[in-house]
Amino acid sequence: MAIEKTFSIIKPNAVKKGVIGDIIKQFEENGLKISAMKLGLISKEKCELFYAEHRERPFFGELVQFMTSGPVVLLCLAGENAILKNRDIMGATDPKKANAGTIRAKHGDNVGENAVHGSDSAASAARELAIFFDKHEICN
Numbered sequence: 425m426a427i428e429k430t431f432s433i434i435k436p437n438a439v440k441k442g443v444i445g446d447i448i449k450q451f452e453e454n455g456l457k458i459s460a461m462k463l464g465l466i467s468k469e470k471c472e473l474f475y476a477e478h479r480e481r482p483f484f485g486e487l488v489q490f491m492t493s494g495p496v497v498l499l500c501l502a503g504e505n506a507i508l509k510n511r512d513i514m515g516a517t518d519p520k521k522a523n524a525g526t527i528r529a530k531h532g533d534n535v536g537e538n539a540v541h542g543s544d545s546a547a548s549a550a551r552e553l554a555i556f557f558d559k560h561e562i563c564n
């Protein structure tokens with residue numbers, strides 16, 4: 425199986441709760457290595473670009489407001505089958521529907537404030553990583 429890279433965000437509600445370490449531990453215990461990591465605020469402009477596919481959805485304004493409301497952790501995760509593996513570790517979008525033990529089941533508050541983002545395809549991973557990281561910031 426090929427080594428893939430995927431993009432993850434630890435969202436503002438999870439950073440606020442102090443569970444960065446717990447989430448990263450869950451990635452590492454499942455064979456995902458950190459290739460790049462930054463903590464900080466994201467701008468409204470970058471956030472709107474990142475979530476462009478949701479621009480027409482009724483929750484878009486709320487989503488951008490939440491994602492820019494406090495610091496986030498931006499991550500590049502690498503490993504075998506990393507894109508799907510990360511989606512499994514995260515759990516379903518709505519924390520109430522996420523399998524027990526997944527990050528969203530443990531740390532998500534509601535469908536919007538669901539603790540983590542993870543790319544859903546190779547194309548999304550490449551697009552999203554390029555928004556937040558320069559090539560030289562990603563280690564192999």
Ligand code: GDP
Pocket residue numbers: 478483486487516517535536537538540541542544
């Ligand atoms: P994901 O791939 O599991 O993150 O889910 P989607 O691509 O469908 O949605 C992107 C993000 O939009 C989700 O992670 C949520 O933070 C947010 N979102 C999705 N549905 C809703 C909703 O009904 N209300 C709000 N406020 N946010 C939502």
